Amino acid sequence: MKPLIIIEKKSDIAFLTLNRPEKLNALNYATNDLLLELLDEIENDTSIRAIILTGAGESAFSAGGDIHEFTQSIKQGGDVAVREFVRRGQKMTSRIESFPKPIIVAVNGIAFGGGCEITEAAHLAVASEKAIFAKPEINIGIPPTFGGTQRLPRLAGRKRALELLLTGDRFSPERAYEMGLVNQVVPHEDLIPTAIQLANRILQHSPLATARIISAVTRGLNTTIGEGLEIEKEQFARMLHTDDIITGLDAWIERRKPVYSGR
Structure with a gap:
């Protein structure tokens, strides 16, 4: 049986590929888990410092949740649907959002529903010119369930998000870029090389500082500015007793490139 997700390691980057191309890489429960x-x-593997997540095939990153599967959960009642479908999807996108190593999504095609929500949750995203996005849940009579009603307004603003959430209209990678959903739009053949280049720009820095920045930003977005500044102070304090902070400071003073230990 073919793997639902292909994992490859190249240097210190893990490449995860959703591998249900015949189903447009729809997120069934097994794939989610x-x-x-x-x-x-990957979090426990110190040799991996970043993730690039993409989809198999030429058509889709992910078309979202597996409708045939979650329909059966819905027919069993609200408690089952919330437990099997909603909580599972929200746990997955929350894990991506708060993951301590940078996750870069390479959107190679369709990113609908849950596929769009993964893109919203990821730290960074690069889109192919062939990518196409949508929040189509309203077309089947449900709201988004993997965090789309919360993250998209934070990225795009309330009115632009509501237009997409309430119409289900498709939108281009260029519009996704304008709204802050992706960092770059590139020719299709440049998608993975661009994602790798972006990862390598990050990996030249301290992995500990990277994790602290991700934590501060993720937690701070959901607080007041005052609370956010306290989080920022806390994350800085966690760096004070590490080798990396001394390495970075000494290298800057001596005008040389630092080599971080991650300790």
Whole structure:
């Protein structure tokens, strides 16, 4: 049986590829659970410092939740649907959002529903010119369930997000870029090389400082500015007793490139 997610390691980057191209890489429960398991493994693997997440095939990053599967949960009642579908999806996107190593999504095609919500949750995203986005849940009579009603307004603003959420209209990678959903739009053949280049620009810095920045930004977005500044102070304080902070400061003073230990 083919793997639901292909994992490859190249240097210090893990490449995760959603691998249901015949289903447009729809996120069935098993794929969702496997992604969470892989993230746990990668967090504990000190040789991996970043993740690039993409989809198999030429058509889709992910078309979202597996409608046939979650329909059966919905027919079993609200408690089952919330437990099996909603909580599972929200746990997955929250894990991506708060993951301590940078996650870059390479959107190679369709990113609908849950696929769009993964893109919203990821730290960074690069889109192919062939990518296409949508929040189509309203077309089947439900609101988004993997965090789309919360993250998209934070990225795009309330009115632009509501237009997409309430119409289900598709939108281009260029519009996704304008709204802050992706960092770059590139020719299709440049998608993975651009994602790798972006990862390498990050990986030249301290992995500990990277994790502290991700934590401060993720937690601070949901607080007041005052609370956010306290979080920022806390994350700075956590760096004070590390080798990396001394390495970075000494290298700057001596005008040389630092080599971080991650300790």
